[in-house]
Amino acid sequence: MSHDLLKGKKGIIFGALNDMSIAWKVAEKAVEEGATITLSNTPIAVRMGQVDELAKKLNAQVIPADATSVEDLQNVFSKSVEILGGPVDFVLHSIGMSPNVRKKRTYDDLDYNMLEKTLDISAISFHKMLQVAKKQDAIAEYGSVVALTYVAAQRTFFGYNDMADAKSLLESIARSFGYIYGREKNVRINTISQSPTPTTAGNGVKGMEHLMDFANKMSPLGNADAEECANYCVMMFSDFTRKVTMQNLYHDGGFSSMGMSLRAMNQYSKGFEEYTDENGHIIYG
Template sequence: MGCNLLKGKRGIIFGALNDMSIAWKVAELAHEEGAIFTLSNTHIACRMGNVVELAKKTGSELIPADATNVEDLENVFKTSMEVLGGKIDFVLHSIGMSLNVRKKRVYNDLDYNFLSKTLDISAISFHKMIQTAYKLDAINEWGSIVALSYVAAQRTLYGYNDMADAKALLESIARSFGYIYGREKKVRINTISQSPTITTAGSGVKGINSLIDFSDRMSPLGNADALDCAKYCVTMFSDYTRKVTMQNLFNDGGFSSMGMSLRAMDQYNKSFDPEELAEDGSEI
């Protein structure tokens, strides 16, 4: 039972593919909290994915679009305003893909054509999305735009590859456009840096299961799951966060503030032979 946190609000949710998707959880929760919205994903995802099921479940119209194509994005915003009966109050960008990751190209041997596609799909699409909305004046004052990021934008994490560069660019776009949109239209733009989460895209990252286990052990509250992220997104869409903008907000159980946890130190010490450790547990 929702609390009507988004009652009367209209939105667009980009990136829901299946029930593993964070965007899928956001759509379910936004619907429960009283919002109406449209859903958008690639043409092939709309034809072959489970998102049609989500559209029926939430009473939403599904609008196919290539998020890197400005004409497609214009159609999404124009159609959404027609279908929903007015300007948009919130937008979720939950889009990311790396061909280098999929093709197992390591960071010191990137295919640069793949890199260009990674940046365009995972980050520049965010700029295109915001710019399209801005030029169409499609978002109400005090509207909220949120994109999903990851701590690899600030820290080096093995295996995350060129997606780390994409997330760093994504966060920069939120700050740069957040200033302009906030100053001129009172629209706020933020990114949420989520714990590693098993999604269709995330499952392609090398060592994802070990990464999830490591961050869960390091985080004092444990990993945030997809539903935790959806709750944070809904809060960011609501009127309770009107003065929050240009921020990268960590939803990761405290992982981003950790250096070394007790559990990690114990595990580290166990990796040595007893003879290699001093009496106090430190390495000789």
């Protein structure tokens, strides 16, 4: 059911790959709420994914771009302004990838060239995007920019690896650029810290299915799925959040405020009992 929250608004969605992508859901929801959009992803993602299928469904144009390339980003913003008929009202940054995670390099054995790529793709691309947009004056006054992040920026999670560093940098960029862009152009910049979500990128994290189960047991409202995240993004793009900026907003069912839940404690106790003898001594395998 549409509420016309984005009626008449224009936007750019970076990162839609397939129907598992949060960006894909955000694009669908934005158009459903009255927006017109352009879509962007890397040339190889456009070839290998299903972005063209989404574009046809939403009557949106695809502008391939490497988000680490300033030249490519300049093209995305200038073409989007041309196609959509003026400065955009919202932008979604849903981009993240770690070669170290893909190659199963542990955090104490990182390949530093790969680390540079992780940071460039997953965080510095956000700064480049904002800098290009500001120089082109491509985002309308009171526009909204949202980047997706994860609580591993604040806490340590096994297997999340150097993506945690990238998300920390991403959130810092939102605050630092949010001050400048807000002061000069009334553009607001926020990050949404989403529950672990089974996207193509998320599934690359070691033990993702266990992490999702643990987060679900810890969260009083359970994990937020991609569809629910899309709804939250649309609200952040809308005029109802015109004075919200420089915030890291948790969309995780309450996980980020929890220490231990009853469900998680019961699961832990059950597992603990399986590895103790009748005297309560731990059985080592």
